[in-house]
Amino acid sequence: xxxxxxxxxxxxxxxxxxxxxxxxxxxxxxxxxxxxxxxxxxxxxxxxxxxxxxxxxxxxxxxxxxxxxxxxxxxxxxxxxxxxxxxxxxxxxxxxxxxxxxxxxxxxxxxxxxxxxxxxxxxxxxxxxxxxxxxxxxxxxxxxxxxxxxxxxxxxxxxxxxxxxxxxxxxxxxxxxxxxxxxxxxxxxxxxxxxxxxxxxxxxxxxxxxxxxxxxxxxxxxxxxxxxxxxxxxxxxxxxxxxxxxxxxxxxxxxxxxxxxxxxxxxxxxxxxxxxxxxxxxxxxxxxxxxxxxxxxxxxxxxxxxxxxxxxxxxxxxxxxxxxxxxxxxxxxxxxxxxxxxxxxxxxxxxxxxxxxxxxxxxxxxxxxxxxxxxxxxxxxxxxxxxxxxxxxxxxxxxxxxxxxxxxxxxxxxxxxxxxxxxxxxxxxxxxxxxxxxxxxxxxxxxxxx
Amino acid sequence: xxxxxxxxxxxxxxxxxxxxxxxxxxxxxxxxxxxxxxxxxxxxxxxxxxxxxxxxxxxxxxxxxxxxxxxxxxxxxxxxxxxxxxxxxxxxxxxxxxxxxxxxxxxxxxxxxxxxxxxxxxxxxxxxxxxxxxxxxxxxxxxxxxxxxxxxxxxxxxxxxxxxxxxxxxxxxxxxxxxxxxxxxxxxxxxxxxxxxxxxxxxxxxxxxxxxxxxxxxxxxxxxxxxxxxxxxxxxxxxxxxxxxxxxxxxxxxxxxxxxxxxxxxxxxxxxxxxxxxxxxxxxxxxxxxxxxxxxxxxxxxxxxxxxxxxxxxxxxxxxxxxxxxxxxxxxxxxxxxxxxxxxxxxxxxxxxxxxxxxxxxxxxxxxxxxxxxxxxxxxxxxxxxxxxxxxxxxxxxxxxxxxxxxxxxxxxxxxxxxxxxxxxxxxxxxxxxxxxxxxxxxxxxxxxxxxxxxxxxxxxxxxxxxxxxxxxxxxxxxxxxxxxxxxxxxx
Numbered sequence: 001x002x003x004x005x006x007x008x009x010x011x012x013x014x015x016x017x018x019x020x021x022x023x024x025x026x027x028x029x030x031x032x033x034x035x036x037x038x039x040x041x042x043x044x045x046x047x048x049x050x051x052x053x054x055x056x057x058x059x060x061x062x063x064x065x066x067x068x069x070x071x072x073x074x075x076x077x078x079x080x081x082x083x084x085x086x087x088x089x090x091x092x093x094x095x096x097x098x099x100x101x102x103x104x105x106x107x108x109x110x111x112x113x114x115x116x117x118x119x120x121x122x123x124x125x126x127x128x129x130x131x132x133x134x135x136x137x138x139x140x141x142x143x144x145x146x147x148x149x150x151x152x153x154x155x156x157x158x159x160x161x162x163x164x165x166x167x168x169x170x171x172x173x174x175x176x177x178x179x180x181x182x183x184x185x186x187x188x189x190x191x192x193x194x195x196x197x198x199x200x201x202x203x204x205x206x207x208x209x210x211x212x213x214x215x216x217x218x219x220x221x222x223x224x225x226x227x228x229x230x231x232x233x234x235x236x237x238x239x240x241x242x243x244x245x246x247x248x249x250x251x252x253x254x255x256x257x258x259x260x261x262x263x264x265x266x267x268x269x270x271x272x273x274x275x276x277x278x279x280x281x282x283x284x285x286x287x288x289x290x291x292x293x294x295x296x297x298x299x300x301x302x303x304x305x306x307x308x309x310x311x312x313x314x315x316x317x318x319x320x321x322x323x324x325x326x327x328x329x330x331x332x333x334x335x336x337x338x339x340x341x342x343x344x345x346x347x348x349x350x351x352x353x354x355x356x357x358x359x360x361x362x363x364x365x366x367x368x369x370x371x372x373x374x375x376x377x378x379x380x381x382x383x384x385x386x387x388x389x390x391x392x393x394x395x396x397x398x399x400x401x402x403x404x405x406x407x408x409x410x411x412x413x414x415x416x417x418x419x420x421x422x423x424x425x426x427x428x429x430x431x432x433x434x435x436x437x438x439x440x441x442x443x444x445x446x447x448x449x450x
Numbered sequence: 451x452x453x454x455x456x457x458x459x460x461x462x463x464x465x466x467x468x469x470x471x472x473x474x475x476x477x478x479x480x481x482x483x484x485x486x487x488x489x490x491x492x493x494x495x496x497x498x499x500x501x502x503x504x505x506x507x508x509x510x511x512x513x514x515x516x517x518x519x520x521x522x523x524x525x526x527x528x529x530x531x532x533x534x535x536x537x538x539x540x541x542x543x544x545x546x547x548x549x550x551x552x553x554x555x556x557x558x559x560x561x562x563x564x565x566x567x568x569x570x571x572x573x574x575x576x577x578x579x580x581x582x583x584x585x586x587x588x589x590x591x592x593x594x595x596x597x598x599x600x601x602x603x604x605x606x607x608x609x610x611x612x613x614x615x616x617x618x619x620x621x622x623x624x625x626x627x628x629x630x631x632x633x634x635x636x637x638x639x640x641x642x643x644x645x646x647x648x649x650x651x652x653x654x655x656x657x658x659x660x661x662x663x664x665x666x667x668x669x670x671x672x673x674x675x676x677x678x679x680x681x682x683x684x685x686x687x688x689x690x691x692x693x694x695x696x697x698x699x700x701x702x703x704x705x706x707x708x709x710x711x712x713x714x715x716x717x718x719x720x721x722x723x724x725x726x727x728x729x730x731x732x733x734x735x736x737x738x739x740x741x742x743x744x745x746x747x748x749x750x751x752x753x754x755x756x757x758x759x760x761x762x763x764x765x766x767x768x769x770x771x772x773x774x775x776x777x778x779x780x781x782x783x784x785x786x787x788x789x790x791x792x793x794x795x796x797x798x799x800x801x802x803x804x805x806x807x808x809x810x811x812x813x814x815x816x817x818x819x820x821x822x823x824x825x826x827x828x829x830x831x832x833x834x835x836x837x838x839x840x841x842x843x844x845x846x847x848x849x850x851x852x853x854x855x856x857x858x859x860x861x862x863x864x865x866x867x868x869x870x871x872x873x874x875x876x877x878x879x880x881x882x883x884x885x886x887x888x889x890x891x892x893x894x895x896x897x898x899x900x901x902x903x904x905x906x907x908x909x910x911x912x913x914x915x916x917x918x919x920x921x922x923x924x925x926x927x928x929x930x931x932x933x934x935x936x937x938x939x940x941x942x
Contacts, residue, residue, distance in 0.1 A: 003538055003729070003797075005886035006808050014815045014887060023807055026814050026831045027709065029678040034714045036803075040707070041580050045798025048542050055792060059551025061566030063559070072556045075779055082474035084507055088514040092731075096523030096539050098531055099735035102864055103922040104855065104915050107460075108521030109734035112514070115463050118934040122501045128933050132736070134592035137779040145635075165779040172753070172775035175603055176637020220494050249486050251496045264779075274567050275557030275780025276592070277737030289933070295735065300927035303913075303920040307459040312927040318595070318631035319869075323640040328631035331593035331725065335733030345463050345510050346473035349502035355476040357486060364489055365481040383490040405560065413558050436480040 002048075065272065069438035070410040071366075073387045073429025074216070075136060075163050075242045076275060077267045080432055082346040085269045089339050099295070099331065103310035104302075109334060110309035113297045116337045119344050123247040124261040125254025126283035131295035132332040133280030136242050136264025137166040140210060141173035142293045142327055143262045143282060147208035147236040149326070150291050154180050155206045157230070159193040161186040161215035163242055164418040170210075179207070188421075191219040191380025191389060195229045206235035208259075213239065214246055216418075217427065218387035219380055227257025236260060243267055244281075246385045248356035253283075260284045269343030270336050279336035290316060293327030355432060359386035362439070363430040369443040370428075375400075375450055379425045387429040389415065389422075394450050397426045403449040409442055456519060457918050463513060464935050467503035473510050501937065520919070521734070522863055528889050532835045532866035532878025533626065533674055535704045535726035537805075540796065543729065543789040552788055557780040561765055567784065568764035572757045574791045575741070581802065582700070582720050583713020584743030588752040590782040594701060595628040597721025597740030598668075602636035603774040604719065604744060604751035605666050605695050611751075611772060616665035616694070622651055624674045624870040629699060638665060645872055649675045649828035653684050660692055666719075670699040671712070672833035674870040674878065676813060678705075686716025695719060695748075703727045704882065705810060705833035708803025718745045728790035739786035753777055808883035809834040812890055816879055819894045823901045827873050834882070840875035848904040848911045850875040855921055856903070856914035860896035 006014075011023075020026060027035075046054060065078050072078075089095065093108060100106030100113075113131045120129035133139040144156050156174070158167055160183045171181060182201045187194045193211050202209065209230035213221035227237045239253035241263035253261035265279035266272075284292060290313065298312035318325040347355060363386045370376040370390060379389030390412075392400050397414040404411035412428040419425070430439070486495055505513070522529070529536035547553075555567055575587040591597035602619065609616045619638040621629045623645055630640035643659050646652040651669060660667070667689050671679040679685070686696040698717040704727045706712070712720050724730050725738035732738070744752065754773045755766035766781075797805065810833055817836035821829065825841035840850040854864030854877070866878040881890055903910050915921060 003540060004801075004804060004808050004883050006811075006883075010887045011808070011811060014811050018811070018814050018818045020814075020831075023811065026810055027678075028831060029680040030710050031680060031683060034683065034710045036708055036711055040799035040802060042577055042799045042802070043795060045801050046795050048796070051542060051792055051796050052546065054795065055546045055788070056549065056551075058566045058570055059546075059549040061569065062551045062555050063563040064550055064554035065556060066550045066554050068563070070556060070559075072558050074558055076557050078554070078556065080477070084474065084511055088511065088518070090544075091515070091518040092525040092539075093518040093521040093523045095731045095733050096525045097521050097734045098529070098534055098536060098732045101531075101866075102522075102854070102858070103924065104919045105520075105522035105858055105863065106734075107919060108514075108517040108519070111460060111462070111517055111520075112734075114933075114935070118462075118464065119502070121934050122499055134596060135778045135780075138592065138596070138777065163779065165776055168776040169778055172603065172777055173635070175774065176606060176635060220490060222494075224493070248499060249495055250490075251494055255496070271553040271785075272556050273553060274555040274564065274784040276778075276783040277785060278779075289931070296931075296933055298927035299932040300923050302922045306920075308919065308922045310922050310924045310927050312924070312931060312933075317627070319627035321631075322627050323630035323634045325627070325631040325634075328595040328599055328628050328635050329593075330595045330626075330628050331732070331736040331738040333592075333733075333737050334735030335731075336737060338734065341463070342510065342514060345503055345505055345513075346507065347476070348472050348504040349499050350504065351472055351475055352499065352502065357483065358476055358479045360486055360489070361479055361484040362481055364484050383494070385490075410556070410559060410563075432476055432479075439481075 068408050068410045069434065069441065071412045071428045071430060071434065072410055074413050074427055075264060076272055077243055077429065078272055078431055078433050079267050081269050081271065084346055085339060085342045088342045089335060094338060095335055100311060103308060107308060110297050112338045112341050114309045116341045117297060119341060120281050120283050123252060124283045125252035126261050127286040128289050129281060129283035130292055131297055132334060132337040133282055133294055133329060134333060135276065135278040135280045137169035139262040139280030139282050140166045140240050141170045143238045143260045144170055144208060144210060145173065146260060146291050146293060147238060148179055150288055151207045151236060153205050153207035154178055155203050156181045157198060157202045157206050157209045158183050159211045160184065161193055161217055162210060162212040162240055163216045190382045191217045192221050192382050193226060195225045198226060198229045202233055206230060206233050208236040208238050210238040210240060212242060214243060214385045214387060217380055217389040218384040219382035220250065220385065223256035231257065243386065245356050245359060248352040265340050268340035270339050277333055277336055279333045279340055291326060292316065294329050294332060358432050362434060363388060366430050366439045369439055370446060373443055373446045375446050386431060387427065389425050389427050392424050392426060397424060400446065400449045404445045407441065407445045409445055411442060460516060462935050463503050463505060464501060466505050466509055466513060469504060471504045471506045473505060473507045527861055528885055528893055529863040530865050530879045530881050531863060532880040533701050535880060535882055537729055537882035538884035539729055539731040540793060543792045546792050547785045547788045552785060565764055568757055570791050571787060572759050572764055574787055577794050578722055578741055579743055581707055582743045583711030584720060585746040586749040586752060587741050587743045589741045589787055590753045590777055591740035591742055592778055592783055593736060593738035594721055594723045594740040595632055596777055597742045598628055598632035598699065599635055600742045600753060600777055601697055601719040601721055602632055602638065604748045606636055607751040607772065607774050608748060609665055616663050618664045620659055620664055620667045622669055623872050625670060626699060626701060629668050649677045650679050650681065651685060653681055653688060656685055662692065664692065664694045666695040666697045668697040670702055672702045672705045675828055675837050676832035676835035677828060678833055682715045690716065701726060702834065705806055707806040708799060709806050719748060724786050724790040729793040730786045730789040737783045737786055739783040805883045812881040812883060812885060815890060816881060816894060820897055823898050835878060835880035837873055838877045839873050843901060843904040844875065846904045846908045848908050850877055852911045852914060853900055856900045856911045857896060858915040859917050862893055862896060
């Protein structure tokens with residue numbers, strides 16, 4: 001077995017030094033009735049070559065963005081990943097290390113995470129960011145729990161235009177608590193969350209209002225006006241971002257009154273990977289740092305006075321505080337955070353803003369091309385970034401998407417599955433990966449669907 | 451000009467920034483470029499990203515390559531971090547996870563376009579069920595702690611379903627911190643049960659805290675002392691008799707593959723740590739993956755979607771009215787699953803058994819060879835890890851922390867220290883099966899040498915590490931938290 005160095009002679013020598021005649025003697029604490037009698041019922045072992053050919057076969061049973069022109073987004077975005085990202089993240093000094101408990105031999109990951117925390121703060125315009133959470137959905141759940149801890153209040157107000165799976169995750173995370181969740185329905189004309197609708201449902205003592213922007217429909221929310229409403233009731237404003245590239249050109253949560261900004265960092269260099277691993281990020285105001293979940297990296301010095309980094313403020317965490325910790329999270333998404341750092345460094349300030357403008361330009365282009373078919377029209381009136389909702393006329397969305405699929409185009413997501421009232425609507429995402437030619441094919445395909 | 455010091459403090463990427471530099475530029479826009487102001491109101495737009503760096507590609511590569519050299523990984527050397535199972539991460543698994551057929555797969559693609567991924571997940575569920583003796587497995591949890599949370603929520607859902615919610619979960623004093631933290635998050639009250647003087651849980655102490663309001667006993671087997679909970683059968687029989695469930699934290703499953711099945715011990719729920727037992731890399735703190743296996747009675751409560759197989763076609767089933775819902779978006783950390791699947795297929799049944807067997811031999815070998823040098827609080831045959839303390843060395847003023855830091859000078863990653871909490875000055879050593887006998891011998895020699903130093907020249911140990919980066923002031927980071935770079939002026 002190539003991953004296990006020991007020969008039979010090695011094992012015999014070690015057993016002799018231990019002072020036993022066989023492995024069985026080491027297992028005397030394991031009662032016979034729980035021992036495995038038969039070999040495990042698993043497929044026989046493969047050689048490395050055999051393994052590669054089997055897994056190549058399995059992977060070829062998938063069709064991907066490599067085979068189809070895809071316009072799917074909805075919380076997972078197909079962006080170009082610069083080559084240096086893979087090379088740095090593939091360095092095994094990084095990827096084969098554990099959580100950096102021993103800072104003297106973990107400065108590489110610690111300094112990278114310190115840089116990551118800084119980048120998230122810059123993008124969100126918040127004071128402090130943690131070292132990562134699992135994904136966008138669980139980050140929202142953690143933010144809601146944190147808001148409850150800070151305010152001591154129970155009512156959680158969620159915009160119904162937040163990613164449906166994020167909302168479902170919040171509900172699951174709150175099953176064990178005493179929180180009360182109310183949803184504020186999106187405006188059917190604008191596709192956004194309206195301040196007066198929030199006022200109607202938030203009650204006198206809301207813990208927080210949670211709003212996603214751009215929201216699940218791709219619509220950009222008027223965050224500042226929503227912040228005003230929730231702050232006037234003494235609740236916290238939680239802003240969710242599922243397409244972080246939007247932060248390059250849209251006003252950041254910190255400048256719109258956000259108390260906690262959370263979201264999904266997948267777009268920053270992490271491949272689609274069928275939904276994971278992705279990167280939950282969280283940033284907040286300085287005053288709330290001790291209520292934050294997750295790891296934090298801080299700056300310090302070593303005995304020679306040199307600048308160093310280490311995990312810090314750990315008394316919030318499970319390994320110290322146990323049942324009174326701010327969260328149960330331990331392993332997070334460290335390598336995905338490193339990925340984001342290298343990605344952001346590669347694009348740089350200008351590159352990121354330029355890329356965001358390209359995404360916007362292409363999305364607007366496709367939107368107009370689709371409108372010109374007279375088979376699709378905008379689902380909502382609000383401005384959008386690189387994703388938008390269209391209403392399908394003259395044909396069902398399912399039929400439209402299936403005709404497109406036959407032409408090698410994954411045209412988007414039918415919204416009926418999450419919003420029964422939007423049974424005629426589809427969600428379309430456009431990134432720098434979608435060529436003009438693909439978009440022309442899309443528009444032509446739409447015409448052929450009727 | 452000073453000579454090069456690889457261990458010098460490194461500038462931050464922000465400090466390398468020079469106006470106008472660029473790493474990798476976006477490709478040309480092939481549609482008419484549009485001003486954001488043309489479609490988005492000005493009040494929704496930002497004018498710049500303050501502080502965001504501008505660095506060229508060669509500088510980026512050199513910066514992170516230099517940083518990587520300050521990082522110690524399994525590929526660098528022996529990493530005996532107890533309960534973390536830092537085994538070798540096979541390279542072929544990384545190659546496989548980077549196949550485009552996996553990497554470029556969107557989670558909302560039509561099912562017929564992701565049959566390979568669903569097949570892999572379905573089969574991995576079956577393999578994990580077989581290894582553990584469970585009936586059903588979900589792959590959704592992102593890491594071990596989320597798996598614990600998931601398992602506890604299914605228990606809560608079960609009791610609520612029957613209109614008889616229970617509020618207590620019993621957790622041994624040797625448990626990982628995530629266990630009581632997950633317990634609280636799931637809405638239960640964590641009640642601690644003492645470990646017996648032989649280092650394992652006994653039925654009598656359990657009976658002191660167990661009652662009809664107890665939803666579950668949450669234990670780790672083997673426990674964090676590396677000892678097999680040998681009363682497990684009578685304990686789980688009793689818990690079941692009281693109407694409760696037995697949850698096993700699977701962090702230490704690397705001791706049991708092909709040797710014993712948790713399902714046969716009366717365990718009802720277990721979480722797997724694919725980033726421990728099943729060889730996927732830890733990534734400097736993640737991503738992990740924490741699938742959960744349950745007995746049939748809890749299956750209806752598992753998160754959605756479930757993966758179904760019918761006539762060689764795989765589908766996602768969201769229609770589970772009693773499910774606890776979702777723990778995250780989509781289906782879990784898929785690429786981690788790909789690596790774990792590849793590991794199991796490469797190892798086969800005998801390979802997995804050999805992994806656990808050799809892990810146990812390596813741990814017992816270290817325990818036997820060091821037990822006259824370091825205090826061994828529980829002297830019996832261990833499983834895949836063993837726990838020493840600093841009792842002998844502390845009389846010379848040398849602590850577990852000092853010993854850990856001195857190991858760095860000898861080229862080893864320190865063990866898990868000061869855990870489990872019931873052993874004062876604990877050093878928890880888990881060698882795993884992938885360390886050769888020669889490497890294990892070198893580690894043992896280093897530990898003996900450090901003991902000699904502790905007696906003869908304790909300052910050398912107390913000042914460690916003496917090579918490379920010197921000891922870091924962790925308390926200083928707490929006293930004055932600096933959690934981000936704030937410009938070249940203030941620095942903090």
